[in-house]
Amino acid sequence: MTGEGNGGVTGSLFDRGSSAAAHIDIGAGEIKLSDLDRRNVIFGRPGTGKTTTITRIMADYLAGGGTEAGLLYLTYSRSMAKDARDKTGLSKNSVGTLHSILSRKLGWKKGMGGEEGDYLSDDDVTRFCEKYGIKKRTKFRAWDEEEVDEDDDWNFFMQYYDAARNRIPPLKLSDLDRENISPFDLDYIAYKYDELKKTLGKHDYTDILVEASKMEFMPIDLLIVDEAQDLTPIMWYIVEKMASVAKRTVFAGDELQSIYGFKGADPAFLLAKKKDSKVFHLKKSYRLTVENKELAERIARRITVKEEVELDSNGNHGRVEYGADVDSVLAQPGERWFLCRTRYLAMYVAKYLREKGVVYLPINQRHASLSPWSSRLIELNNALASWPNVPIESMMEILRKLPASMLQRGVKTLAKEKKYEELKKMMEESLLGMNDILKFFRDPNVTRREVIKSLSIPDEKKSLLFQFEGRKIRGDEVVRVDTFHASKGLEATNVGVILNLTKKTYESYLTDPDSEYRNLYVAVTRSKENVFLIQLNIPGGMSYDV
Secondary structure (H helix, E strand, O other): OOOOOOOOEEOOOOOOOOOOOOEEEEOOOOOOHHHOOOEEEEEEOOOOOHHHHHHHHHHHHHHOOOOHHHEEEEEOOHHHHHHHHHHHOOOOOOEEEHHHHHHHHHOOOOOOOOOOOOEOOHHHHHHHHHHHOOOOOOOOOOOOOOOOOOOOHHHHHHHHHHHHHOOOOOOOHHHHOOOOOOOOOHHHHHHHHHHHHHHHOOEOHHHHHHHHOOOOOOOEEEEEEOOHHHOOHHHHHHHHHHHOOEEEEEEEEOHHHOOOHHHOOOHHHHHHHHHHOEEEEEOEOOOOOHHHHHHHHHHHOOOOOEEOOOOEOOOOOOEEEEEEOHHHHHOOOOOEEEEEOOHHHHHHHHHHHHHHOOOEEOOOHHHHHHOOOOHHHHHHHHHHHOOOOOOHHHHHHHHOOOOOOOOOHHHHHHHHOOOHHHHHHHHHOOOOOHHHHHHHHHOOOOOHHHHHHHOOOOHHHHHHHHHOOOOOOOHHHOEEEEEHHHHOOOOEEEEEEEOEOOHHHHHHHHHOHHHHHHHHHHHHOOEEEEEEEEOOOOOOOOEOOO
16 A cells, blocks of 8 residues: 655555645754744654754754743653753753652652652562462563563563553453463563552553643643654653644654664554644755765665655765674774664674674663673773873772772772762872872782672673773773664774574564664665675574565
8 A cells, every 4th residue: 555645645544545635855053943833843854953943943042032831842751851951951850751750740759768769669569479379570660761671470460451551441451362482471471560650659651641640731842852753652642632732733753763672662553643734854964975875765665664765875885784793793893883673682792702802882771781891991991001090080890899908998988979070089199198009000919800709790791901901992892782673873993783583573473574674774774885784693684685
């Protein structure tokens, strides 16, 4: 099924081209507040400057006498919300994720400083899991932004629980058309979980949406909903209530990057907004090279439900290498990323890098277990590299991890609390017997190896420091390994895309190819220059067809 006319929607059940508004092709930052109608949709493919465009619109609004109280910017991911606040200087009251903004409106707060908050704690969930024999390996994540493929029954349950309650009206978990997904009765666990929250008088992040769907909202001047392709049905219900009392509304997104179908997100919701909105297409990608754009379009042609958008590359030439391997990416200068469909597959790449002695980190800190390295450990290595002439600023990294028996306990406490300026002043003024400590750091008879041995860190991490003894780790040496989902909204020079699929994702690939090709589209469009398509030699042999 193909949409008719300019900007027609292909394969959408909501819009068959008959009533869609004519679209406007435009460059990043060229849309002014005065160009907007009451309802607007901005389609922004990867690297087309959607954030720049939205920032310009908000700046126009504020420059024209608008107030922060009359502006609301909502986005799906925490990283995008932080980026928007950094660029606009606006507060968390006006710029944030839908969950964070709504929790503020509800007055629900997280527990801090040992005080009980309004949300379930990890201890609450752990006790619940122990009571009902539910395997729980990771910390409780109230709202995860990617699929869970770990051997963790709790997070598996929460994925389906969220998906069921993100509908209007909510579904039973058994209505999600899944078979043999758990060793326990999901609907029974959902019933007992709801009972737990009621008994404790606490909530989870899904409750934010359920309660907010009952709220009435005050009128505002400008509502901007970014990453709109990722909204679930209940989120759309809420933002439409907000839009009904907003003077101007902007829905911005890219349906080709809709990768949260497991939460209930459907790109057709965004495409349907064209019927009663002014439509803008951001035409030029400032990220994609000629070759990368061709690869992205090749993948996009496999996706049926989409907006037809003519996209221009940045005119530069990059490289797309089919049949590449991990070493091909490692040989490149500059940033090097490896992106995998699931965390399970990322572990294969991580194992290979670990065996080769490559320093690598995850993109998403929730995936810290992928690597024995951390940003803090790299800083510690670099602080030790100049031994014994360690700068005072770098010395703090060492002080925090030396045992109290080696240092005065008061100094150790200050270092742990990160009171750098106070500690620096004490060291400079030779207070608290710091002369002895400074002598230790300058004593040529105390070797770097002795310091490493004395650090209060795991032996595995000490062995890594021994490997790099005396050499700093440059930023461009550090490789990144993570999932497609973790990379969304980010970019790098060299991106190795692992084409392998797990059994679960291969089944999705066969039954819902649109969804899987959107995931692949997100991965390949992270590259500013070179894309390497890699198939690992691992059991199964299932992979994307590119």
